[in-house]
Each structure stands twice: as structure tokens, then as C-alpha cells.
Amino acid sequence: MNDLISAELKRSSEVISKIDPASIRKAADMILASVRQGGQIIFMGNGGSSADAQHIAAEFSGKYAFDRPAMAGVCLSNIAPVTAIGNDYTYDIVFKRQVEAICRKGDIVVGLSTSGNSKNVILAMEAAKLKGAKTISFTGDQGKMREIADIAVIIPTKETPRVQEGYLVACHTICGIVEREMFGVKAVLIDRDDTIVVNVPYCADPEKIKLLPGAAGSIKKLNDAGYKVILVTNQSGIGRGLLTHEKLAEIHERLCQLIKAEGGHLDDIFYCPHHPDENCGCRKPAIGMGEQAFIKHPINPLTSFMIGDQEHDVQLGSKLGLMTFIVNEKFTFSDAVNKILEN
16 A cells, blocks of 8 residues: 555656746746736636635735735635626636636736636636736646646646646745745855865864955945845765864854954855765755755845855856856955945
8 A cells, every 4th residue: 555655656746847847937927027016816726726726826915935025816716706606697707707807907817727628717817818917827738728828837747636736836836936036035145165264175173264355344244235144065074074063063153253253144054064976965066055045044036146166156056046256366255245235
């Protein structure tokens, strides 16, 4: 029996992993453009898709990952209008009628359907276009909705439960993108060695930590300008047996003291302890440390930066959607900070 459970979990994860990320990004961009202009995001679906529509609408009007102003997430599955319209007219127009009542030019109307052929959703999407709204469909890999939507997010399966699981993950991902890029904080992710401190290979002595000229003052400038300053550093000395987690904590405590002495502070520190041969997911340029930072802090990538001295620092920043600076003797950390603050 456990093998059947494992097989179902595997099918679900395989389907989810094959969803086109570009379609999710396009849907998020369309929603962002609408929300920035005061638009509504209107959701609809039948049965399980109705419950999912209510769920995602609530993520917009309430919150997804962090406290922020409300966004106009609306669901058309409320029982009174659905049953009233269905009773007085026909169930085919329970969503169309509501779209005609509340949808405005610039709104986004989102239809969820595992088959992609739900007649009442299709009629509502067509009505939305007549009102000047844009449409997004979430379906399996079949059905008319994919053809009529402005953006189609396709879950690549015909298996109904897998479709529902897939578009819930896709919708959650969109919620996170929209929330971050509307209301997230600005941040600067920074490398450590040869970026803000003198590089001492596999340093295991806190007293050997020396800040580069101007580094602490530049961190304070970022603090004062409202940026979160987050250290992300590869520390393979731990994986190589040359350093312990406890000793690294002492080193970073010393680093924080040096920065604090000049009025600045780091908002967080993330490090990768693994040997390069371990092929972990956190050693730069892999995104693991950046992902941890984004989960813990609501970072808006559109207003955030990465500063480092190596190509893998730039690669990490680019993967996270950050603007990047690479520093050296001629273009220092302080120079990069000044460029950020000029903008």
C-alpha cells in the first residue's frame, strides 16, 4: 500500500515540475499590471475548482505570505448569486451574469477548470473580454479555455486530481510573485570575502576578520536608506573539516561587532557549509541561500541587488532576478553601494 501512496505522490510532483514557469510569470505580470491600476482579480470554477477559486481569491484579499495592504481578490462562487441565477435563468450563466455586473475594463478574470470545457466558465470569460478585461485560464492539457484565454497556464496531465494540485501550486506561486513585487522590501544581498572583508582562506580565527575600507560605512548607508542587508557566503571550510559551525558563528559575531562599531548592521546571514563535491543546492551559484532569504524576508527582487566579487555571486543574483554588481580593486563595495543609492 505504501508503494501506491509513493507512486501517487511521485505522479503529482512530476506533473507540477513540468508546468511551464514562463506561463506563470506571464500570468503574474498581467495580474500585477491590473492591481497597480486598482483592478480586481476575479476567480471562478465549479466543484473543487470553485473551492480553489475561493482559496486563491482570499490569498489576494487577505494575505499570502506576509502582512500588506489588501488586494481586490473576488470569487464568483458565493452560494446566493450562483443559486439565484441558476434558478431564475440557467446554471450556464451563473458566472457570466456576475461578470456582467461587476467586471470592469482592466480587471483580470481567472477561470479554473480541470477539463478546460466548463461552459459557464467559458461564457464568463467571453463576457469579460467584451467588458475590456483580460483573462487567464488554469486547465489540464485539453479544452477550449486554453484557446480563448489571453494567458493559459496548462497543467500537463488529464488526471483530474493532478490538474487541481498543479493549478493550486501555480496559483500560490503567482500570489507570492504579486505580493512580493507589490509590497515586498528592498534588500541588498552581499558576499563576504573580498567583498566586505579581507579574504583569509578558510579563516577560523575571529581576530583575523578585517573589514575592507569603507565597507561598514557603506552598509550603514544601506541601512539608513531602508535596505535589508543580507550576507550570503560559501563556507566550504566546514565541509573540508577546517572550520566548525560554532567557530563560524564566532567569526560572524565578530564581523557584526565591527560593522556595529560604525553604526551599521546586517539583517541576516546565510551560509553554505558544504564541500563543492557535495553538489548541494545552496552553494553559490545555486539559489539555496537566496531562496532561504526570500522565504524569511519578503524581498522584492525588482528593487533589490546582489554585490559580490565572483562570477558565481552575479549568477546567484541573476537567478533571483536581482540587479547585480561585481566588485574588485577598481570598483569597490562602496562604489557599488553608491551606485545603488544614486538610483
